[in-house]
Each structure stands twice: as C-alpha cells, then as structure tokens.
C-alpha cells in the first residue's frame with residue numbers, strides 16, 4: 001500500500017480546530033482509495049514559544065525536510081509579537097523549502113452567499129498565484145530607528161530576476177493549462193521602483209507563451225475590478241504583498257476568508273510543499289467551535305492532488321461542496337448556525 005508521511009503543524013488558535021476535520025476527511029478518502037496517510041504532529045506554536053522561547057526547535061526544519069508534505073493550521077497569537085511568531089515558524093518554512101509559489105484558488109461555490117452581487121456560482125473561478133519568497137517580504141535591510149529626531153522604519157523590497165521569473169513561469173504555464181488568461185498585478189506608474197522590473201519580466205515571459213492572453217492592472221484598480229467583475233479573471237499573478245492582500249479580498253468576494261485554501265508549492269519537488277488555509281488563528285472565535293473548516297478541508301484536498309491522489313482530493317472537495325449546495329448546514333461566517341464539528345460531520349457523512 002502507498003504511504004504518505006505528512007508533517008502536521010496545527011499551530012495556534014483555530015489552527016487545531018480546523019485541521020482535525022481535515023485530517024479525518026483525508027483518512028476517510030485514503031482508506032477508500034487504498035493508500036495510507038501517516039501524520040507526525042509538531043506542537044510548534046506561540047504556546048511552545050511561551051514555554052521554551054522558540055516557535056520550533058533549532059533543527060525544526062530538518063525534522064520535516066523529508067516529509068511528503070506539510071499541513072499547517074495557523075500561526076500567531078496575542079502576547080507573542082507577530083514578527084516573532086511568523087519569522088520563527090511560517091516564513092522560514094516557506095523560504096527554506098523554496099515554496100516560491102503560493103497558489104490560492106477562488107471559486108464562488110453554490111450555496112455560499114457572497115456580499116458581492118456580481119459573484120455568481122459557476123462564473124467566478126480563478127487562481128491567485130502569489131510570489132511567496134521575496135519582494136516586499138524580504139528580510140534584507142529592515143530596520144526601525146527608534147528614539148531619534150529622525151525616527152523611521154525602513155524595509156527593502158528585493159525582487160530578483162530568478163525569483164520573479166520562476167513564479168511567472170509557473171503562472172503562465174498554469175494559464176496555458178487552464179486555456180485562459182493571465183493578469184499581472186502591478187504598480188508601475190512610476191511610484192514603486194521595483195514594478196517596472198516586474199513588468200519587464202512579465203512581458204518577456206509572455207513572449208514565449210503566445211497561447212496566453214494577458215494584461216496588467218495597477219493593484220489599486222485591480223482590487224476594485226475583483227470586486228466589481230470577478231468573473232473576468234482566470235490567473236492573477238502578483239508579488240508577495242500584492243498577492244497577500246488580493247487573496248483575502250478575493251476570498252471575501254467568494255464568501256469569506258474562512259473558506260479559502262492555499263498551497264505553498266516547491267514546484268521542483270526538491271522540498272516538501274505546505275498546505276494551509278489562507279486565514280489566520282482567529283483569536284476572536286478560537287475555542288468556541290465557530291471556525292469554518294472549509295479552508296482547511298480544501299487545502300487538504302489540494303495536498304492530495306499534489307501527492308498524486310487527485311481522485312481522492314476531488315472527492316473530499318466535492319463532499320464539502322455538496323453540503324454547502326444543500327444549504328442547510330453551514331457555519332456562522334456564512335450565515336448559518338452549524339459548529340465546526342457539525343459541518344465537518346456532514347462532510348464525512350458524504351464520504352465513502
């Protein structure tokens with residue numbers, strides 16, 4: 001029997017609450033499709049930080065380097081500054097394992113109410129491809145000069161040819177496979193100095209993908225268009241920060257950030273890829289059984305696709321979609337009254 005070893009990192013807040021249903025659903029489809037998924041659970045979190053002074057052990061990355069994939073809940077909790085928790089766990093995983101593509105699909109699902117009238121099921125189905133290793137999130141040169149007359153904070157955005165080309169290559173290939181269009185998120189109107197370089201590389205890449213119709217939009221105008229006319233998009237490629245903001249915005253257009261999945265991919269498969277919902281630890285609802293587990297379930301389905309078990313992954317997502325389409329069981333964020341576990345139980349009931 002085929003066996004996959006998954007590093008499971010529930011993390012903080014609702015992280016554990018949404019991963020439990022995700023792993024239960026994965027186990028169920030795995031059994032049905034005749035493969036096994038084994039989890040090694042790691043307690044890396046803000047709670048661990050409070051006890052030990054570190055989010056993960058010093059050799060943490062080596063402990064998960066050889067797993068087939070990483071499944072993560074959420075990282076961050078009040079009391080531990082976000083720059084400590086995130087640079088201590090989430091960001092090193094994305095970088096050390098060259099997960100330079102952050103894939104964030106946006107689909108308006110039947111039965112999920114959207115706050116946007118133009119967002120209709122069957123019409124809105126696009127993917128945000130976010131650069132995930134550099135750009136505005138660069139580690140270089142960040143500093144905060146405190147307490148001087150010239151007090152200021154400075155951060156460098158570093159865009160490398162290699163870093164931009166590889167994510168664009170992924171995005172154009174994806175657009176080609178989807179038979180569609182690509183939109184590049186930019187801000188090249190002379191204000192942000194890195195963006196003309198980004199645009200140049202987009203144009204270069206486009207030249208070798210004549211089958212892809214492409215355009216570029218300034219990020220501010222693009223944000224408005226994603227709200228006003230979400231059906232026009234197919235693949236949107238953006239830098240780290242633009243992609244981050246756009247993916248929460250687009251998730252809200254599709255009904256809420258609790259439903260949105262993501263895959264942090266190392267396309268070369270030299271390192272494990274990581275699957276996690278787009279949302280965070282949600283301290284305001286943690287521990288109350290209110291979290292929507294759909295983003296985590298969908299991320300787990302993407303993990304199965306990545307492992308080569310697309311049929312099982314498809315089955316998992318289809319079960320969740322069926323529950324939503326029926327419209328009687330949904331969590332509070334989608335206007336329902338079901339708990340995390342009640343929604344998860346309905347999904348499990350539809351699995352073999």
Ligand code: NAD
Nearest residue numbers: 074075076077082258278279280281282284285291292333
């Ligand atoms: P958040 O995503 O945790 O929460 C934003 C809002 O969305 C909250 O009102 C929350 O209740 C709601 N929400 C989020 N997920 C939900 C779900 N599954 N079901 C229903 N409602 C949901 O964002 P935040 O408040 O900006 O961040 C909280 C903490 O999480 C911070 O420490 C932040 O750094 C961290 N964070 C981590 C990740 C990650 O691990 N990838 C992502 C985003 C934020």
Ligand code: IPM
Nearest residue numbers: 075076086090244278279280
């Ligand atoms: C996300 C999150 C992270 C990001 C934060 C928590 C560092 O918002 O996964 O989208 O900005 O990448």
Ligand code: MN
Nearest residue numbers: 244245248278
């Ligand atoms: Mn984000």
